[in-house]
Amino acid sequence: MDMIKGIKGVKDILPEETPQWRFIEDAARRWALCYGYQEIRIPIFELTALFARSIGAGTDIVEKEMYTFPDRDGTSLSLRPEGTAGTVRAFIEHNRAADPLPQKYFYIGPMFRHERPQAGRLRQFHQFGVEFFGTSDPRADIEVIALLWRLLSDLALSNLTLEINSLGSSGDRAAYKPILLAFLRHQESRLCANCRRRMDRNPLRVLDCKVLDCRAATELAPKLTDHLSPDARAHFDQVLTGLVAIGIPYRLNPRLVRGLDYYCLTSFEITSTHLGAQNAVGAGGRYDGLVKTLGGPSVPAVGFAVGLERVSLMLPEASLSSLNECLYYVAAFGEEGIKLGFVLLDELRGVGISAQCDYRATTLKGHLRQADRSKCRYAILLGDDEAARGSVILRNLESKAQEELPLVGLTSILKTRSFSS
RNA sequence: GUGGGUGUAGCUCAGCUGGUUAGAGCGCCGGAUUGUGGAUCCGGAGGUCGCGGGUUCGAAACCCGUCACUCACCCCA
Incomplete structure (x- = not known):
């Protein structure tokens, strides 16, 4: 009789490890509540269309990484690959926008993506995330970053870097893309095959390529942050000065481009040198258009998600044994x-x-x-x-x-x- | 989907250029006289050497295939 084993990329968390997980989850809940966020528990699976419309039909996540299956009547369902789509869906479905804004939610739980597992990446993994609905004030962006920074600092994670960029408004990006594309065409011979393909589909991603030759080729590329509209520029400047005011160090990264379609304006990522190739611990940004895209009113929003496995990998060996006493x-x-x-x-x-x-x-x-x-x-x-x-x-x-x-x-x-x- | 690395006891690993009953440490179970744990000593259980095929008098070792794990690419938390 063949032994039935667990699924590739899906891990058991054994009793020896659960104290550490409770430690992480407790810290996340505590800080979220401290900043005025309330827990929301959304389903593990949703209509596939929800993810396609929010994350973007052309993204890798939707195109090839989702666990998608037909319900008994044939409608396509998917295991959630991230938490924002479901949270926004719930926000709209329960007509929360009719209640006083702003509203702040957090979630914690498993996500699913069909990728090849490697260090810091699993097919079932866990995220803690927050969503701040109802204000476009840059202080909301700062607050969200501050919460993430404080949580990770509280967990005593070391060698953290906050990288930040502005993606501008959708109009800014539309105006910038031809400018970037014109530059890239001149450099095309120096770009990797992957980037040549990316030029048509998502030219911004070329800036984020890790291949050294591509980086060199795009060294002098026009920066999106130099082509922001006055409003977007002002928003970004206020976020940056706010970060300085509360003492959070950041590094401007004009190449930082998020892979999900819904981001606009502020975009950020916290990376660590202790994580191997998958060096992002947490990331997020503003998504002012998403609520409307999914059929709700026009409500601006900003949020982030943290990969808990990645936090766990970095957590210093602490004395947590007493928790099982x-x-x-x-x-x-x-x-x-x-x-x-x-x-x-x-x-x-x-x-x-x-x-x-x-x-x-x-x-x-x-x-x-x-x-x-x-x-x-x-x-x-x-x-x-x-x-x-x-x-x-x-x-x-x-x-x-x-x-x-x-x-x-x-x-x-x-x-x-x-x-x- | 592509590439590299690794598969020997519950865990961590030895096993030299093929040679006879495959080992160690830790862990587990039991014992060291009557009702007192950890330490020490003694004993014991536990392995289709990932799986399948091939070469050979002989394979854990060499060759081919396959699977699993792992790291990396891609992409992302």
Whole structure:
């Protein structure tokens, strides 16, 4: 019989790792709430059309990376490759724009993309993201960046760089593209095959190519940021001065182009040198046109998403082991001891005191070995001698100090102790 | 989809240019006399050497194929 294995690029998160994940998720929730964002839980799958219309039908994500399947009636559904589309859909569907703006949401959960796995990239991966609806004020852009920066700093991630760029308005990009294209045509012979193809489909992406020759060829390319409309220019300048005001260092990157169609104006990415090839920890930007594109009112918005696996890869080895701690080990042995111990174990748990026992152990020695391994702080020894005396021995597993306590009323004694310690 | 690297015990890995019963460390189970854990000592279980084929008197090792994992390209968080 062949062993059924997990799916390629889909990982189990084992008990040894879950404390670290809770640590990351707790920090994300805490900071999001601190900045006034509220949690939204959106479906894992949606109509395929939602992603095609928001992310862009021509993007790699939609074109070849989605897990798409027909529903029983034939309508095309897809596992979500990112969280913004679903959040915006929910925002529109529940007519949230009729409630007072602005509104701020965050989400956390798994996303799915069919790519070849590598370091920091899985087919099922996890993102934490925020969406700030209802204001085009540049301070919203800054706030979102500040939240991301603060979260990553709080997690003590090192070697972070904030890269930022402005994509201008859609009109700015339309005006800029022919200018860029004219430049690229002169350099065409120096560009890689990939970039030559990109010239027609998405000339901006050529600037983001990693091939050294392409970088050299586009060194002197006209910059989008030099062709911004006055409004876009002013918005960008205000974002930058705001970042300076709150002490967040940034690096201008005129080549930074996001792969999703809906971004406009501010575009940013936080990268790390500790991540291998996939060096973006989190990224985001403004998407003022998306709500309207998806059939809602015209509501400006800005947000980001963080890759939690990438955060996890960078997280310094911290002392997180205590999160799995259990307080009492009940060492019940001997005929009467076992009977009483089993009831005691359940009583402890019943009042919310963590306790465990290895039912296989029959001797005190065996129990203590298990108690040691279980990392409990105390062992409650209950053999036939104690049973006869109506008592138990409470043993501190670290100091080895022991004291005898009455069995009757033991849970309430321990309950008051656990509150005081 | 393309390329490189790696597949030997639960985990981390040895195994020299092919040679007889495939090893170590850690982990696991048990023991070192009567009811006291971690340390030490002793013992034990556990492997179709990823899978299939080929070369050979003989393959974990060499060749071909295949699969898996991994890193990278592409792209993205």
